[in-house]
Amino acid sequence: MTIGTARYTPGGDEHIFVELSEEMSLEAFFKGMAITTALAQQKVPGVTEICPANASYQVRFDPDVIHPDAMLAILKRVEAEAGNAELDLDTRIVEIPVLFDDPWTNETQLRFRERHQDPTSTDLQYAARINGYANVTDFIAAYSGSPWFVSMVGFVAGLPFMFQMVERARQIEVPKYLRPRTDTPKLTIGHGGCFNAIYSVRGAGGYQMFGITPAPIFDPAQGLPYLKHFMAFFRPGDIVKFKSIDRAAYDAALDQVAAGSFDLRIRPVKFSLKQFLADPAAYNRSLLEVLHGN
Amino acid sequence: MAIEVIKPGLATTVQDAGRVGYYNVGIPLSGALDQYSFRAANLLVGNDENAAVLECSLLGPELRFLDDAIIAVTGSTMTPKLDGTLAATGEAIAVRAGAVVSFDFMRAGARAYIAVAGGIDVPVVLGSRSTYGLGAFGGFLGRKFAAGDVLKTGPAPAGARAGRRLPAELAMPLPKEVELRVMPGLYYHRLTEASAARFFEDTWTVAPEADRIGYRYRNGRPLEFCPRQQPFGAGSDPSNIVDAGYPYGSIQVPGGVEPIILHRDAVSGGGYAMIGTVISADMDRIAQMQPNYKARFVKVDLDTALAARADRQQRLDQLRAALR
Numbered sequence: 167m168t169i170g171t172a173r174y175t176p177g178g179d180e181h182i183f184v185e186l187s188e189e190m191s192l193e194a195f196f197k198g199m200a201i202t203t204a205l206a207q208q209k210v211p212g213v214t215e216i217c218p219a220n221a222s223y224q225v226r227f228d229p230d231v232i233h234p235d236a237m238l239a240i241l242k243r244v245e246a247e248a249g250n251a252e253l254d255l256d257t258r259i260v261e262i263p264v265l266f267d268d269p270w271t272n273e274t275q276l277r278f279r280e281r282h283q284d285p286t287s288t289d290l291q292y293a294a295r296i297n298g299y300a301n302v303t304d305f306i307a308a309y310s311g312s313p314w315f316v317s318m319v320g321f322v323a324g325l326p327f328m329f330q331m332v333e334r335a336r337q338i339e340v341p342k343y344l345r346p347r348t349d350t351p352k353l354t355i356g357h358g359g360c361f362n363a364i365y366s367v368r369g370a371g372g373y374q375m376f377g378i379t380p381a382p383i384f385d386p387a388q389g390l391p392y393l394k395h396f397m398a399f400f401r402p403g404d405i406v407k408f409k410s411i412d413r414a415a416y417d418a419a420l421d422q423v424a425a426g427s428f429d430l431r432i433r434p435v436k437f438s439l440k441q442f443l444a445d446p447a448a449y450n451r452s453l454l455e456v457l458h459g460n
Numbered sequence: 461m462a463i464e465v466i467k468p469g470l471a472t473t474v475q476d477a478g479r480v481g482y483y484n485v486g487i488p489l490s491g492a493l494d495q496y497s498f499r500a501a502n503l504l505v506g507n508d509e510n511a512a513v514l515e516c517s518l519l520g521p522e523l524r525f526l527d528d529a530i531i532a533v534t535g536s537t538m539t540p541k542l543d544g545t546l547a548a549t550g551e552a553i554a555v556r557a558g559a560v561v562s563f564d565f566m567r568a569g570a571r572a573y574i575a576v577a578g579g580i581d582v583p584v585v586l587g588s589r590s591t592y593g594l595g596a597f598g599g600f601l602g603r604k605f606a607a608g609d610v611l612k613t614g615p616a617p618a619g620a621r622a623g624r625r626l627p628a629e630l631a632m633p634l635p636k637e638v639e640l641r642v643m644p645g646l647y648y649h650r651l652t653e654a655s656a657a658r659f660f661e662d663t664w665t666v667a668p669e670a671d672r673i674g675y676r677y678r679n680g681r682p683l684e685f686c687p688r689q690q691p692f693g694a695g696s697d698p699s700n701i702v703d704a705g706y707p708y709g710s711i712q713v714p715g716g717v718e719p720i721i722l723h724r725d726a727v728s729g730g731g732y733a734m735i736g737t738v739i740s741a742d743m744d745r746i747a748q749m750q751p752n753y754k755a756r757f758v759k760v761d762l763d764t765a766l767a768a769r770a771d772r773q774q775r776l777d778q779l780r781a782a783l784r
Contacts, residue, residue: 175645175646176643177645177707177737178707178765179765180707189691189702190692214480215484220704221704222702222704224705230773234762318704318705319485320484321728322594323592324486327703360693366486369594
């Protein structure tokens with residue numbers, strides 16, 4: 167699969183927005199990562215923000231330092247150069263423990279049931295059914311079986327959007343709530359469209375709610391080892407593997423979080439898009455070997 | 461040097477020029493919504509123009525100054541009172557230790573800036589003292605003020621003196637009907653031609669949901685998006701796109717109903733098509749719009765936007781010269 171030429175469009179006088187593809191694909195995401203990584207390395211004077219997203223990216227700049235036409239020319243040149251580059255990524259793979267079907271998101275679902283497509287099911291039961299799974303157990307196995315790419319970080323501070331690294335036919339898709347909720351528990355594992363999201367803070371939301379992780383992913387106080395470097399943990403390009411845990415393991419993890427001793431399993435990894443596309447299942451197995459090796 | 465918060469006002473926070481460079485992980489600029497009035501307040505009291513100030517929304521606070529201070533109030537028309545006696549806006553005024561500063565109701569505009577000589581002394585987080593409410597960091601404990609809070613201020617600069625005054629022609633205009641210049645772009649092509657034209661014809665009213673994150677407008681005719689087979693991952697509504705980054709000032713129209721302009725505490729991305737962007741020179745105007753103020757959107761091109769930006773810079777230079 168190939169994607170066409172990017173579409174460049176202004177976001178006022180301070181931004182250029184670049185749509186790499188109208189539809190979501192790993193190829194579009196990777197092209198965006200390649201371009202934004204190369205652009206960041208060039209340290210173009212006047213550029214203040216470089217924001218990769220799922221299938222697009224945007225740049226914010228000071229037009230008093232660099233004229234928008236000059237900025238546009240640089241972005242087009244970087245696209246042309248990045249198009250020839252090997253789509254490899256030096257990144258990390260992270261295991262995120264998840265208590266699926268947890269009491270807190272289930273309680274929240276009940277409070278907003280009239281805003282849901284199927285008020286008689288839980289979000290998990292609904293998602294399992296419309297995606298063709300026989301039961302919730304099989305659905306959770308698929309959800310936590312194959313790894314995910316963090317394809318965008320944002321909406322609010324530190325919130326990752328993730329895209330599962332499987333063929334399109336196996337992508338899990340669900341609609342968002344009919345009307346957004348006014349509340350979502352902090353660290354909810356949500357899903358909308360083809361994207362997973364972990365709610366980094368409590369707040370409004372429209373994604374279906376499948377579970378909760380004990381692992382803080384945004385903390386301005388930076389108390390835990392993996393947040394010492396920066397208050398927001400996730401970066402675009404991270405690879406995530408969910409691990410289904412039970413209530414006892416969840417409670418134990420929360421105790422460790424309170425004690426400041428909780429840590430995540432994180433391993434460096436080099437990702438090759440070409441090798442992945444040749445045999446996704448085999449490549450994902452090799453990624454998990456890296457995650458679980460020492 | 462300290463200030464005690466007796467009453468916090470509706471939404472009073474510490475803000476400065478903003479936090480640049482972290483939008484890629486969802487941490488927005490923050491900072492004073494009306495950057496022009498914020499700079500004017502600092503210059504009046506002899507501060508560096510980027511010093512941290514108090515931003516007040518719609519209803520001002522009541523503050524007890526524990527030390528002598530020089531302060532200035534700019535932006536919306538919100539007259540300060542020293543121990544109950546009316547004082548001037550747009551002027552550096554002396555406050556004696558122990559005095560209570562309160563404010564008259566906001567007559568025009570939506571945001572007032574209170575600068576104190578020496579600046580508000582809160583920790584610098586990621587390069588800024590600005591409050592980011594959704595992330596609960598920056599400013600004073602990452603939140604708006606509550607009664608009983610005690611704020612520290614820095615040492616007053618040598619140039620601080622009472623009596624310095626903002627010339628009337630350099631004050632922020634506060635009209636109840638505002639023209640906002642918009643560069644079409646982003647997903648503008650997703651609107652039907654007739655609908656795109658109506659967006660610029662109608663008069664829109666600021667909805668009650670107008671805050672530092674975004675300004676919602678209503679009372680214009682609903683917008684229609686061109687029907688299409690939605691792309692994979694975009695969501696089912698024709699106003700949906702594959703989740704993408706939102707520029708500051710970008711206008712999204714969820715479901716085609718009410719346009720929302722994102723401001724300096726913006727959510728950094730999402731799945732609603734943006735149809736254009738308010739030009740940088742007009743972002744301060746949005747900050748001064750109260751609910752029920754009216755807006756007309758005026759379509760402009762890049763050259764017009766850059767000329768307006770240059771005009772704004774020139775006006776800031778005049779301000780700096782006048783308040784030297």
